[in-house]
Amino acid sequence: MEATELCDAYGYQYGIQPARLKQCLMKILEDIVLVTPINEATARFIQKGLTVYRYIFDEPNPFKGVFSGRSNHALDLPYLFGSASTFAGVENKDWEQNIQDSLQRKWLLFAHGIPPWSSLSDGKFLVFGPRGTVSEHYTTELISKSLSISDDIFGLELGYRAELSMLVWKHARLL
Structure with missing residues (x-):
């Protein structure tokens, strides 16, 4: 993949503001570290004839703090393991309760061997x-949910992927 294609795919433009650049770098990091390995694993499981149930958690973080308003890694855990009181005091408790009820119900189905x-x-x-x-x-909508621009760059060997992850993280931290 050409560098210009990568920049275009993640919204990087010459003269970009540091805050926006950091978002672009964090999206690349997310795809390298989280999305690509999941895509690879699910493809292998399907090739072996296994049934794979995949979900994407895209609910913005309702809690105050640095990640407030953005969906982030492991945010689904308070929804899955928390009680109704977990979301007391959040802005849109009904939204959070709907997600929590649905996630818990579907995980229980899955745990009992029922397709969720x-x-x-x-x-x-x-x-x-x-x-x-x-x-x-x-x-076909997976691309729009998370870029994960295939093997051209993220299909690297694990060691190179780890090095690329660290390089992106170091640059993002500087912003």
Whole structure:
């Protein structure tokens, strides 16, 4: 992949403001560290004939703090393991409660061997959020949910991917 294609894909432009550049770098880091390995694992599982149920958690963080208003890694855990009081005092408690109820219900189905939603083999995945919504999407929409621009750059060997991750992280921290 050409560097210009990578920059375009992540919204980087010459003269970009530091805050926006940091967002671009963090998105690249997210795709390298989180999204690409999940894509690779699910593809391998499907190739082996296994049923894969995938979801994307896209609900913005309702809690005050540095990640407030942005969905972030492991944010689904308070929804899955928390009680209704977990979201006391948040701005849109109904939205958060809808996500929590749905996530817990679907995980219980899965734990009991009952399909919680359509599988990737069926061409679908589930999205929790934003704004309290829960909906199935077709796998063709995965690109729009997370760029993960294929093997051209992220299909690197694990060691190179780790080095690239560290390089991006170091630059993002400077902003």
